[in-house]
Amino acid sequence: AQTVTQSQPEMSVQEAETVTLSCTYDTSESDYYLFWYKQPPSRQMILVIRQEAYKQQNATENRFSVNFQKAAKSFSLKISDSQLGDAAMYFCAYRSFSGYALNFGKGTSLLVTP
Amino acid sequence: NAGVTQTPKFQVLKTGQSMTLQCAQDMNHEYMSWYRQDPGMGLRLIHYSVGAGITDQGEVPNGYNVSRSTTEDFPLRLLSAAPSQTSVYFCASSRSGRGAYEQYFGPGTRLTVT
Numbered sequence: 001a002q003t004v005t006q007s008q009p010e011m012s013v014q015e016a017e018t019v020t021l022s023c024t025y026d027t028s029e030s031d032y033y034l035f036w037y038k039q040p041p042s043r044q045m046i047l048v049i050r051q052e053a054y055k056q057q058n059a060t061e062n063r064f065s066v067n068f069q070k071a072a073k074s075f076s077l078k079i080s081d082s083q084l085g086d087a088a089m090y091f092c093a094y095r096s097f098s099g100y101a102l103n104f105g106k107g108t109s110l111l112v113t114p
Numbered sequence: 115n116a117g118v119t120q121t122p123k124f125q126v127l128k129t130g131q132s133m134t135l136q137c138a139q140d141m142n143h144e145y146m147s148w149y150r151q152d153p154g155m156g157l158r159l160i161h162y163s164v165g166a167g168i169t170d171q172g173e174v175p176n177g178y179n180v181s182r183s184t185t186e187d188f189p190l191r192l193l194s195a196a197p198s199q200t201s202v203y204f205c206a207s208s209r210s211g212r213g214a215y216e217q218y219f220g221p222g223t224r225l226t227v228t
Contacts, residue, residue: 044219045204050216
């Protein structure tokens with residue numbers, strides 16, 4: 001199974017600042033999908049952003065963007081203009097091109113301070 | 115659309131008891147899955163299904179049973195609960211086929227086995 005590594009167990013950012021969460025993965029496949037999910041204290045899993053590996057352009061969703069480096073097998077999440085509501089656990093996940101199951105990293109807990 | 119629903123939200127079992135966690139979705143998704151979330155471990159796949167009558171094991175299937183008799187429902191059975199099964203359980207569903215389709219998660223069930 002593909003391994004997803006999130007090397008930062010905890011991160012902290014001030015309101016209105018920018019923070020980057022890192023994610024690396026191990027795969028021998030050339031086509032696959034990558035996701036970032038957010039889990040606030042409510043426990044609900046919320047999709048933040050997704051990337052198809054065959055697309056070179058980095059995905060963007062409002063204040064959230066990714067830096068996808070396929071050769072380096074890196075998929076970092078950048079949150080701009082951080083808000084208090086961004087405080088949550090963030091999970092990076094990998095999905096094979098031909099499969100459906102998500103392989104999750106262990107998560108990064110993001111704290112947003114006023 | 116209710117999305118993905120799970121019942122119960124909380125459950126306490128004694129060692130050796132059995133129970134069924136219910137999961138239902140109203141989006142006509144072919145793919146459904148069960149994950150467990152433990153502190154510091156991310157989410158790990160227990161079982162999944164790609165359609166009615168078709169199920170398969172994930173990363174941590176021992177002690178759990180599933181069946182899929184309809185598109186909508188995907189119950190998870192704990193055969194003989196053990197303290198190691200204390201966890202938060204998530205059901206998820208998505209469209210099948212190739213594409214970066216979002217997996218929709220239920221609100222989770224917190225299970226404690228004493």
